[in-house]
Amino acid sequence: MAESTTYAFPARLWAGIARRRPPGIDRIVWRSPLRGPWLTSAFGAVLLATIPIVIVTGLLSYVAYGDQARPTDVGWLRLPMFDWPTNPSWLFRLTQGLHVGLGLVLVPVVLAKLWSVVPRLFVWPPARSIAQVLERITLLMLVGGLLFEIVTGVLNIQYDYVFGFSFYTAHYYGAWVFIVGFVSHVALKLPTMVRSLRSRSFAQELRTRRTDTVPEPADPDGLVAADPSAPTMSRRGLLALVGGGSLLTFALTAGQTIGGPTRQLALLLPRGLDTGDGPNDFPVNKTAEAAGIRPGATESGWRLALEGAGASVTLDRAQLAAMPQHTAVLPIACVEGWSTTQTWTGVRIRDLADRVGLADPSGALVQSLQEEGAFKEAVLNEGQVRHPDALLALQVNGVDLSLDHGFPARIIVPAMPGVLNTKWVKSIRFEEA
Amino acid sequence: MSSARAARWSRAYGASGWHLALMLASLAVVTYVVLTVGLAALWDPDVWWQSIAVWFVGAVVLHDLVLFPAYALVDRLLRLRLGPSAGRRATPRVPLLNYVRVPTLVAGLTFLLFFPAILSRGGSTYANATGLTQEPFLQRWLLLVLAAYLLSALLYVVARLRHRT
Numbered sequence: 001m002a003e004s005t006t007y008a009f010p011a012r013l014w015a016g017i018a019r020r021r022p023p024g025i026d027r028i029v030w031r032s033p034l035r036g037p038w039l040t041s042a043f044g045a046v047l048l049a050t051i052p053i054v055i056v057t058g059l060l061s062y063v064a065y066g067d068q069a070r071p072t073d074v075g076w077l078r079l080p081m082f083d084w085p086t087n088p089s090w091l092f093r094l095t096q097g098l099h100v101g102l103g104l105v106l107v108p109v110v111l112a113k114l115w116s117v118v119p120r121l122f123v124w125p126p127a128r129s130i131a132q133v134l135e136r137i138t139l140l141m142l143v144g145g146l147l148f149e150i151v152t153g154v155l156n157i158q159y160d161y162v163f164g165f166s167f168y169t170a171h172y173y174g175a176w177v178f179i180v181g182f183v184s185h186v187a188l189k190l191p192t193m194v195r196s197l198r199s200r201s202f203a204q205e206l207r208t209r210r211t212d213t214v215p216e217p218a219d220p221d222g223l224v225a226a227d228p229s230a231p232t233m234s235r236r237g238l239l240a241l242v243g244g245g246s247l248l249t250f251a252l253t254a255g256q257t258i259g260g261p262t263r264q265l266a267l268l269l270p271r272g273l274d275t276g277d278g279p280n281d282f283p284v285n286k287t288a289e290a291a292g293i294r295p296g297a298t299e300s301g302w303r304l305a306l307e308g309a310g311a312s313v314t315l316d317r318a319q320l321a322a323m324p325q326h327t328a329v330l331p332i333a334c335v336e337g338w339s340t341t342q343t344w345t346g347v348r349i350r351d352l353a354d355r356v357g358l359a360d361p362s363g364a365l366v367q368s369l370q371e372e373g374a375f376k377e378a379v380l381n382e383g384q385v386r387h388p389d390a391l392l393a394l395q396v397n398g399v400d401l402s403l404d405h406g407f408p409a410r411i412i413v414p415a416m417p418g419v420l421n422t423k424w425v426k427s428i429r430f431e432e433a
Numbered sequence: 434m435s436s437a438r439a440a441r442w443s444r445a446y447g448a449s450g451w452h453l454a455l456m457l458a459s460l461a462v463v464t465y466v467v468l469t470v471g472l473a474a475l476w477d478p479d480v481w482w483q484s485i486a487v488w489f490v491g492a493v494v495l496h497d498l499v500l501f502p503a504y505a506l507v508d509r510l511l512r513l514r515l516g517p518s519a520g521r522r523a524t525p526r527v528p529l530l531n532y533v534r535v536p537t538l539v540a541g542l543t544f545l546l547f548f549p550a551i552l553s554r555g556g557s558t559y560a561n562a563t564g565l566t567q568e569p570f571l572q573r574w575l576l577l578v579l580a581a582y583l584l585s586a587l588l589y590v591v592a593r594l595r596h597r598t
Contacts, residue, residue, distance in 0.1 A: 008447035075469045108542060114496065121497055129447020134456035140493065141463055147492035159559040160549035164483025165474070173470045174489065177463055184459040188452070232516055232530055241535065245542050252543070267573045268547040270555075273565050283563065290561030404564055 008129030018125040030119045033228035034238055036216030037196035040223060042239065043113040044193050048186060050106055055182075057099035058175055061335060064092055064417050067379040070168035077176055083381040086390065089414035093333035096417070097257035100337025103153055104253050108245030110146060112238075119222055138184045145178025157336040158270060210234040256338035271338035279397035280405055282340045285418060288403040291370040293424050298369070302408050304392075308356035308430035315355075317408050321394060323347045328389035334418040344412045346393035350386050353430045361385045362433035366411055369424040378420040384413045385430070392425060504541065508534070526596050532589040536581035543574060550574075 007014040062069050064084045085091060127133045149171060156167045163170070200216070213231040216224050233241070255262035256271045266272030271283045288298075304320065306313045326348050333339035353361040362382045370376040384390055390413040393401065401407040406423030413421060439449075446453060467475070475486040482491075515530040549555060550570040559567055 009445040075465070077466065077469060104546060107546060115501070118497070118501055131447030131452055131456070134453070134460070135448075138456060138459050141459070143496075144489050144493045147496055148489045151488070151492050154546060155549060158547070158549035159555035159562055161558060162554065163488055164477065164480060165485050165488075169470070169474055170485050170488070173466055174485075176466045177489075180459050180462045180466070184455055187455055229512075232512060232528070237531070241538070244535075245538065248539065248542070249546065252547075267577070268543065268550050268570055270550070270559065270563050270565070270567075273563075273569065275565075286562055287560075287564045 006128070008131070014125055014128050017127075021124050025122060025124050028122050029227070030225040031227075031229045032225060033213065033215040033231045034233070034235055035116055035119065036224045037192065037219050037221065038200045038216055039235065039238070040113065040116040041193040041196035042202075043109055043116055043242070044189070045197060046109050047106065047113060048190075048193070050102060050109075051182065054099055054103050054106070055175065055179060057095040057102075058171075060095045061092075061099060061417070062172065064095070065420070066381060068375070068420060070374070071166070071172055074172070077173075083383055084415065086383045086387040086414040086416070089330050089389065090333075091415040092417055093257060093331045093339040093415075096333055096335055097337055097339060100153070100157060101250070101253050101257065103150070105246045105249045107150060107249065108242050110150070112242040114143065117223065119225075123222060135188070138181050141177050141181030142185045143181075145174055145181050148174045149178055205235050205239075208234055208236060210237060253337075257333070259340055266338075269338070270336075271334075271340075279399045280402035282342055282405075283338060284404045285334055286423075288424070291368070291424065292372060293369050293403070298403065298408050298424060304409060304425060305427035306352055306356045306430070307427065308353060308358045308361065309432055311356040313355050317394070320347055320392070320409065323351060325394075326388070326391060328391060328412075328414075330389060330412055330414055332412065332418045332421060339418070343397050344391055344393040345395040345398070346391040346409065346412075348388060349380070349384075349390045349392055349411070349413075349428070350388075352392060352428060353385065356430060358430045358432055360433065361430040363431040365429045365431075366422045366425055367427045367429075368422045369426045375419045375422070378411070378422050380411075380413065380416075380420075382433075384416055387414055389414050392428075507537070511537075527589065527592045529589065532585045532592075536578070536585045539581040540578040543577060547574065 007018075059079055063079055063081055066081070066084055069081075127136060152163060152167060152171050152174065155161070155163060156171070161167070210231050210233060213234045215228050218224050218226075251265055252268055253266055255264065255266035256269050263272055264274070275281045275283060300316075302317060304315045304317075306315065324347070325345055327343060327345045329341060329343050331339045331341040349364070350361065353359070353364070362385075364380045364385050365377060366380065367377040368375075380390075391411070392409050393406075393412045394409055395401060396405060401410060406425070409425045410423040411421045411425060443449060470485070475484060477484045481487060511530060511533055515528065515533060544551060547570070550567050551574045553559075553567040553570070555562075555567050559565070
């Protein structure tokens with residue numbers, strides 16, 4: 001091994017661990033002629049440029065949930081909450097589409113980055129100083145946090161709740177552990193990354209064929225194999241392979257949020273399935289049956305209860321339909337990263353507030369006929385209540401809502417996370433400033 | 434700090450004082466995160482393997498000690514059979530290796546990302562959320578993998594023919 005044999009304090013401890021080599025560790029031989037600081041830094045640079053986008057859009061999702069943000073009681077980890085805007089209407093579609101889509105697209109890069117540094121995992125002794133022990137702990141935060149976020153995210157968007165614990169709690173706190181590991185890793189390794197990237201010419205690598213590919217010069221971290229085999233792939237070939245993996249993932253996921261004909265390409269994702277061509281044939285989130293909506297509750301006996309400033313009004317569906325109707329083309333975007341844009345028609349929420357004497361409502365609590373579950377009710381902020389396109393929709397694409405899309409009436413508000421657009425609305429209580 | 438003291442410090446600790454400050458700050462924040470989550474949420478005494486703590490460490494163990502060795506082994510077998518040094522000829526005209534590697538990686542990556550759909554693991558949760566079933570996904574995935582191998586085989590034949598002329 002080319003590594004130095006000096007130990008920091010307490011030297012006897014490190015030397016003692018070094019002597020106790022685990023059986024089999026000497027039989028591990030690293031053969032790839034491509035591993036080296038330049039290659040690792042190339043993957044690192046891609047992740048450094050993109051992962052902050054995944055982090056920020058993820059945290060924005062927490063803000064977008066407003067009063068419904070989970071987990072609560074997060075202490076100092078509480079984000080600076082602000083009223084989630086309603087303009088542009090595709091805001092949540094964009095942020096959440098990026099969070100989920102980019103998160104998936106980066107999986108091949110993450111795997112390649114881990115492959116490129118895996119010899120470090122099997123170095124013996126694992127540490128020669130207290131500094132290295134501490135650094136290994138922060139690496140556990142980094143790698144553990146990243147893999148944990150990927151695994152829980154991938155399972156969640158496909159409804160595989162094998163993990164048993166709360167996704168929101170796990171994904172939120174897991175993100176913080178990852179962020180700490182990420183920041184400290186970047187702070188420690190940024191100079192190494194810059195130096196390594198400058199050690200070779202990127203343009204030159206793109207011109208180098210497999211047969212001309214030679215290993216990088218030996219490095220102090222031992223990423224470069226001591227006795228590499230002949231290359232089976234050029235460095236540019238490996239970069240193309242990883243980039244191709246990301247491109248394939250993009251092709252298989254982007255359609256779930258871009259929609260239109262590209263939806264067919266998302267052929268392995270829940271919202272890539274063909275739902276038909278009818279006006280109500282777009283993806284559903286939670287069926288009426290699953291929400292426990294009793295068949296009779298949505299028929300002629302259904303009433304909408306409005307409350308505010310001491311006044312209360314009850315309307316049936318015919319009375320709602322007799323009020324001024326407004327039509328808006330709005331996306332409904334889910335936290336799982338898919339979205340669908342439809343033409344909604346119904347009564348402006350602010351017109352409903354007017355009916356109970358609140359011309360300038362500051363918020364509202366919307367309740368559903370759904371009796372169980374985290375999203376049987378939702379709190380809307382001032383902007384969401386007052387926006388001219390914020391509707392209690394009765395129709396979609398020119399016909400009555402289907403039962404699964406929220407008949408007799410559902411909320412649709414620009415840029416609001418999909419699940420907060422309450423279906424099967426039973427009552428709205430308006431707040432005054 | 435004088436340079437002699439700095440050198441002595443570095444010999445004792447193994448890195449600079451700045452390094453130690455960064456590490457301690459990171460540990461402090463993560464300790465705070467762990468305390469905020471609370472042990473009750475991190476550890477499920479009834480079903481131990483459904484604990485957040487187990488999944489956090491388990492994700493690393495699964496990647497480092499299962500996924501990595503597994504794909505490294507498969508690749509080693511492929512290289513021994515199909516690599517540039519395999520077979521009688523020292524340099525085969527067009528090595529088959531990468532034409533097998535790439536579609537195999539397509540199969541592996543798509544399975545890794547979409548196995549809950551492919552294996553229909555969503556069950557009633559999936560049906561409740563979407564009103565659909567996961568039944569189409571296995572066939573779609575198999576067709577995708579088949580297409581990847583066929584396309585790769587086609588490209589291999591083209592490469593062989595071009596090499597001959």
